[in-house]
Amino acid sequence: xxxxxAVLVSGLTVGALYAIASIGLSLVWGALGVLNMAxxxxxxxxxxxAYGVITGLGLPVPLGIFASVAFGALAxxxxxxxxVRNVLRQAKAxxxxxxxxxxxxxxxxxxxxxxLVFGGQPLRQPxxxxxxxxxxxxxxxxxxxxxxxxxxxxxAVIASLLNYTRMGRAIRATAQNRDAARLMGVxxxxxxxxxxxxxxxxxxxxGLLLSxxxxxxxxxxxxxxxxxxxxxxxxxxxxxxxxxLVSFGLALLEAWVQYQFGARWGFPLLLCAVVVVLIWRxxxxxxxxxxxxx
Amino acid sequence: xxxxxxxxxxxxxxxGAAALSALNAGAAxxxxxxxxxxxxxxxxxxxxxxxGIEFKNGLDLAAAEINAAGGILGRPVEIHIEDTRExxxxxxxxxxxxxxxxxxxxxxxxxxxxxxxxxxxxxxADNDVIVLHNNTQIAHQERVKSDPERYYGxxxxxxxxxxxGPGCLNFLNELVDAGQWKPANRKIAxxxxxxxxxxxxxxxxxxxxxxxxxxxxxxETVPFPTNQxxxxxAKLREDPPAAILVTHFLAQxxxxxxxxxxxxxxxxxxYMQYGPSLPVFREIGGEAINGVIYSxxxxxxxxxxxxxxxEDYRANFGDTASWLTGSQTYDALWMYATAAxxxxxxxxxxxxxxxxKVAGVLKGMVHRGMSGSFRFDPEGLVAYSxxxxxxxxxxxLPHQFLQHQDYRTDPKLIGPQLYAxxxxxxxxxxx
Numbered sequence: 001x002x003x004x005x006a007v008l009v010s011g012l013t014v015g016a017l018y019a020i021a022s023i024g025l026s027l028v029w030g031a032l033g034v035l036n037m038a039x040x041x042x043x044x045x046x047x048x049x050a051y052g053v054i055t056g057l058g059l060p061v062p063l064g065i066f067a068s069v070a071f072g073a074l075a076x077x078x079x080x081x082x083x084v085r086n087v088l089r090q091a092k093a094x095x096x097x098x099x100x101x102x103x104x105x106x107x108x109x110x111x112x113x114x115x116l117v118f119g120g121q122p123l124r125q126p127x128x129x130x131x132x133x134x135x136x137x138x139x140x141x142x143x144x145x146x147x148x149x150x151x152x153x154x155x156a157v158i159a160s161l162l163n164y165t166r167m168g169r170a171i172r173a174t175a176q177n178r179d180a181a182r183l184m185g186v187x188x189x190x191x192x193x194x195x196x197x198x199x200x201x202x203x204x205x206x207g208l209l210l211s212x213x214x215x216x217x218x219x220x221x222x223x224x225x226x227x228x229x230x231x232x233x234x235x236x237x238x239x240x241x242x243x244x245l246v247s248f249g250l251a252l253l254e255a256w257v258q259y260q261f262g263a264r265w266g267f268p269l270l271l272c273a274v275v276v277v278l279i280w281r282x283x284x285x286x287x288x289x290x291x292x293x294x
Numbered sequence: 295x296x297x298x299x300x301x302x303x304x305x306x307x308x309x310g311a312a313a314l315s316a317l318n319a320g321a322a323x324x325x326x327x328x329x330x331x332x333x334x335x336x337x338x339x340x341x342x343x344x345x346g347i348e349f350k351n352g353l354d355l356a357a358a359e360i361n362a363a364g365g366i367l368g369r370p371v372e373i374h375i376e377d378t379r380e381x382x383x384x385x386x387x388x389x390x391x392x393x394x395x396x397x398x399x400x401x402x403x404x405x406x407x408x409x410x411x412x413x414x415x416x417x418x419a420d421n422d423v424i425v426l427h428n429n430t431q432i433a434h435q436e437r438v439k440s441d442p443e444r445y446y447g448x449x450x451x452x453x454x455x456x457x458x459g460p461g462c463l464n465f466l467n468e469l470v471d472a473g474q475w476k477p478a479n480r481k482i483a484x485x486x487x488x489x490x491x492x493x494x495x496x497x498x499x500x501x502x503x504x505x506x507x508x509x510x511x512x513x514e515t516v517p518f519p520t521n522q523x524x525x526x527x528a529k530l531r532e533d534p535p536a537a538i539l540v541t542h543f544l545a546q547x548x549x550x551x552x553x554x555x556x557x558x559x560x561x562x563x564x565y566m567q568y569g570p571s572l573p574v575f576r577e578i579g580g581e582a583i584n585g586v587i588y589s590x591x592x593x594x595x596x597x598x599x600x601x602x603x604x605e606d607y608r609a610n611f612g613d614t615a616s617w618l619t620g621s622q623t624y625d626a627l628w629m630y631a632t633a634a635x636x637x638x639x640x641x642x643x644x645x646x647x648x649x650x651k652v653a654g655v656l657k658g659m660v661h662r663g664m665s666g667s668f669r670f671d672p673e674g675l676v677a678y679s680x681x682x683x684x685x686x687x688x689x690x691l692p693h694q695f696l697q698h699q700d701y702r703t704d705p706k707l708i709g710p711q712l713y714a715x716x717x718x719x720x721x722x723x724x725x
Contacts, residue, residue, distance in 0.1 A: 003528045006558075010524025120343025122546040124578045132557045141557050214521040215546040215578050218339060219380075258525035263516040264488055266525075 005138045007259045008252070013144040015251030016151035017213065020206040021228035022235070022243035023158055024199040030238030031175045031195040034096045037103040038079060040225025041110035042200050046072045046207030047125060047216050048114055054126045061127055065208060072204020076196035079106060084192055115218040125211040147209045154202055155244055161198070162240070171195055175238065230270050234277045236287015246285060317635040318364030329372035330365070330640050332357070332627065333393030333402040335386055335414075338377040341519045341544055342408065344574045345619055349405030350375060351611045352620030355603075356627040366635050371627070374399065378407050387413040394421050400640040400649065403626045405619075406430060408489055412437045415448040422646040423447060424653060426626040428592060430455045431491060435674025442673070447653045449670060451626045452592035453679035453691060455491050458541070458567055459498025461682045461693040462589060463506035465709055466537060466563075474718050477536030478561050483512035485526060487542035492518070495541040495567065511535050519544050523554045534560035545569040548586075549579030556582050559723035563587065573614045576701045585721025588705070589695045591679055592665050594621030596707055596715055600664040617664075625663030633659060666691040666713075681710055 021043065028036045046068040054064035083102040087093055132141040162168035173181040174191045182188050203221075211220055228243075231250065235242030250270060258266040277285060334353055337346040353373050361370040374397045376389035386407045393399045394417070404414065404427040412433050418425040424447045427434075432454035438445045466482075469475040482503060486496030496513065503510050511533055514526050520542065530538060538560075540551060548569045555564070569575055570588040594600055594607075594617045603624065607617040633655040634640040641648025657675065661668040668677050669689045680690030695709035699719050706716035719725075 003532050006528040006531065007525055010522065010528070013524070014522055115339050119347065120337075120339035121347055122344055122574045122578065124574075124580075130553075130580075139558055141554070214550060215574075217341070217343070217546070219341070255525050259528050263514060263520065263526050267517060 002137060003259070007255050009138060009140055009144060011252035011255030012248070013147055013213070014255065015248035016148045017206070017210055017224065018227050018231055018251050019244045019247035020151040020154050020202065020209065021224040022231040022247050023155060023240060024202040024206065025225075025228045026232050026235070026238060026240050026243040027158065027195055027202070028199045029232060030240065031171050032084070032099070032192055033175075033178075033238075034099040035103075035229075036079070036196070036199065037100055037225075038075075038107040038110060039199070039203055039228070040221030041107040041114075042072055042075045042203035043207035043210065043221035043224060044114060044216075044218060045075055045110060046204030047211030047220055048118055048207075049204070050127055050208045051123060051125055051211070051216055052118075055123075064127060065205075068204040068208045069201045070204075072207070073197040073201040075110070076198070076200025076203075077193060079103065079200070080193045080196045082106075084196065085189065088189070088192075111218050111221075118216070118218070120218060123216040125208070125216055127208060128212045143212060147213060150205065150209055154205060158198070158202065158240070167191075167194060227270070230274055232284075233274055234285060236281075236284025239284065239286045242284065242286030314360065314366075314632055314635055315363045317632075318366075318368055328369055330369045330634075331397040331399045332371050332373055332630070333390065333397060333399035334373060334375045334623070335378050335389035335393065335402060335404050335407065336375055337379065337381055337405075337407060338375065340378075340380040342381065342406070344545055344572045345405055346377075348572070348616045348619035349623045351607065351615060352405075352622060352624035353403060353627055355607060355610060355620065356624040356631075360628065360631045366631050367639055371631065381407045382409045383411045383413040386410040387417055390414065390417040390425070391421075394423060394643050398642055399423060400642050400645070401425070401630050401634070401652075403623055403630060404428070405623050408491065412448075415445045418447045419444045421643045422649045423643050424630065424649055424656070425449070426451050426630060426656075428452045428622045428626070429491075430591060432456045432494060433490070435671065435676045438675050439673055445675075447649050448675060449653075449656055450674075450676040451629070451668060452622065452665075452677050453683060453693070454676055455495050455591075456498050457591055457679040457682050457693060458495040458589065460502050460506075461591075461679070462499060462539060462565060462567075463502055463508065464682065465589070465695050466508070466565075467506055468709070469563075469718060475563060475720065477563070478534070479536050480508055481511040481533070481535035482508045482537045482539055483514070483530055483535040483562070484510060485512075485514050485516060485538065485540045485542060487516050487518040487520060487544075487547075489518045492541045492543060496539075499539055499541070516542060518542070519547050521547050521550045523551050527554055527558075530562070531558060531560055535562050537563040537565060540564070540566045543567055543569040545572040545575040546578055549575050549577075549583060552579050552582040552586060556723065561724060563724070564721065565589070570698060570705065571616060571618045571696070573616050576698070577614070579701065581701055583698045583701050585719070585723065586698045587695060587708075587718075588698075589693060589709075590618070591693050592622055592677075592691055593618040593694055594664045595666060595692070595694070595713060596704070597713065599662070603664045621664040625661070625665055625668065628663065629656065629659070629661045629668060632661070660689065687712055 025039050049071040050064040050068040053059050053067045087098045129142040170186045231247045235246040254266045257269045336349045357371050378385045378389045401424040406428045414425045426449045434450040484496045486492045566588040568590045604617045636655045637651040678684045678690035680687045684690040692713050696705040698705045708718045
């Protein structure tokens with residue numbers, strides 16, 4: 001029975017990380033209809049900013065946490081100013097493809113910038129909590145618990161923003177139909193800026209949590225970016241609740257497969273899930289089918 | 295001192311700065327003073343960056359010392375580095391070829407590169423350059439033996455990974471025989487990662503386990519790299535073995551293993567290999583790494599012979615720099631410089647005649663470096679391992695067993711007996 005709980009805790013922790021990484025990606029996809037390929041690098045940035053502020057500058061931990069969120073949002077804003085806004089201005093350009101390619105470039109530049117500033121050596125994230133607590137038969141490391149709580153909080157904040165604020169309504173309206181939203185007076189450009197900054201802030205906190213669980217390295221965000229993409233595809237691109245549900249579901253399944261059949265089968269399982277879902281439900285488990293008329 | 299005299303004396307001992315200075319002083323020809331470009335294809339970013347940085351440090355230190363001794367026959371050496379990032383045959387092969395094409399390097403001194411499939415040997419053969427690397431793979435000797443004429447210039451300056459297997463089992467039995475450790479049972483668990491190097495070691499342990507009186511209860515292969523150990527640990531906790539032998543080697547992942555293991559430790563000895571020699575293992579793992587045993591078939595020794603090297607290394611690269619790791623390329627460059635000087639010069643790419651002369655000297659020489667004694671198996675061109683492969687410590691690199699007894703200080707060398715400077719201590723979770 002203890003084994004069951006150990007696998008459960010492992011699955012929930014990884015699920016929380018997958019979920020928080022997927023939210024940012026899904027948010028941008030939902031609102032802009034594009035894949036932000038720099039999401040992983042923004043996540044890495046969040047981890048390194050906290051490290052730089054706390055270890056490098058010797059400032060207090062809360063300031064490091066705030067800085068990782070602020071710099072993530074700033075990076076999102078820069079992506080809007082430097083890439084999205086310029087691509088939007090070009091009437092004949094293929095918006096989705098151009099933004100995707102440009103953000104690949106931004107990701108490479110950001111990753112190499114981090115490499116130049118901090119070096120390639122793995123570093124220890126100072127925001128870590130050691131020890132564990134017992135909850136009945138469960139032994140939960142504090143670090144895992146904090147990651148799960150932070151992920152749930154981040155999800156709640158994003159959901160509240162989207163559902164109960166004017167800004168959230170504007171985002172949802174733009175996501176449904178950009179042109180119609182514009183005609184109704186929604187400043188779509190500003191919505192894009194806000195969405196990218198929000199996504200960047202979430203990436204920043206995700207990078208901080210992830211690096212506290214593993215360690216800092218310039219390629220920190222690559223794996224979560226890939227996993228988040230898998231979650232978003234399985235859930236249905238742009239579906240926020242779907243991304244969260246699928247993240248936890250697949251992470252638990254992955255943990256169980258790793259335990260039952262061997263750790264090496266975890267990732268192939270995720271890839272199989274994508275293939276099966278794309279065949280069975282091309283728009284994802286919770287995605288809406290897009291109808292295009294000729 | 296004449297070159298011939300030195301060549302005759304090679305079998306009796308290593309050549310160092312004094313010998314190189316003597317060769318330089320006696321060289322009657324050619325001293326143009328032009329730098330000799332030496333290449334290094336190192337993982338400066340990606341998962342093995344921690345090692346790559348130390349490899350660069352080792353090269354820089356050796357180059358400075360060689361140049362202070364007059365270079366190679368009066369010509370200073372100049373290090374050029376290409377990043378192999380995530381490694382693999384494509385990246386390593388391209389990086390090496392760029393070094394040759396851009397800088398005309400007659401030799402390339404790498405640390406290790408993973409998944410390169412011994413492409414190093416083909417690049418060296420195609421361009422008639424010398425390559426020295428620490429891939430620690432049995433595949434090196436197999437490739438060289440398959441075509442010795444073609445692969446004459448490829449040297450692996452450490453023993454094959456295979457020797458980790460019997461070496462580790464032998465060490466466990468020595469602990470038991472000496473009464474230093476009383477295992478709860480005769481079970482061992484092997485945790486390998488999905489790279490050839492790690493799997494070969496895991497298989498060597500598995501295949502030899504019964505011979506040494508051990509039963510393999512779990513053999514788990516994890517992805518490379520990996521940092522979520524939950525499901526693996528759950529399996530290990532179900533049937534706790536006497537020893538958990540982790541053959542995955544990335545320092546940061548191993549530190550995570552310890553952090554996650556200690557939330558619910560089992561009464562098992564933890565043995566790892568290589569990764570814990572890096573400072574990042576201590577930095578990330580902190581107190582959780584106390585008690586971990588690890589081994590390496592190559593690494594700087596904490597002996598008197600290497601004292602100045604250790605001092606200089608830390609003075610140049612900081613107190614947390616790993617002289618254990620940097621010694622690999624440090625020794626390799628010294629070996630090459632000495633061999634090139636004895637052979638009459640390094641030559642240049644596509645000068646097969648001169649490259650063969652350098653290779654010939656390397657093949658016959660014995661070099662006492664910071665990691666111990668280097669001597670190459672003349673057929674496979676791989677350094678010998680002491681004590682499992684050769685019983686003569688003057689002709690093989692010691693397979694070192696170390697233990698982290700206090701994460702704030704250097705690990706302690708607890709084996710082999712001839713080199714050990716400390717005693718094994720029961721890990722905190724067992725005592």
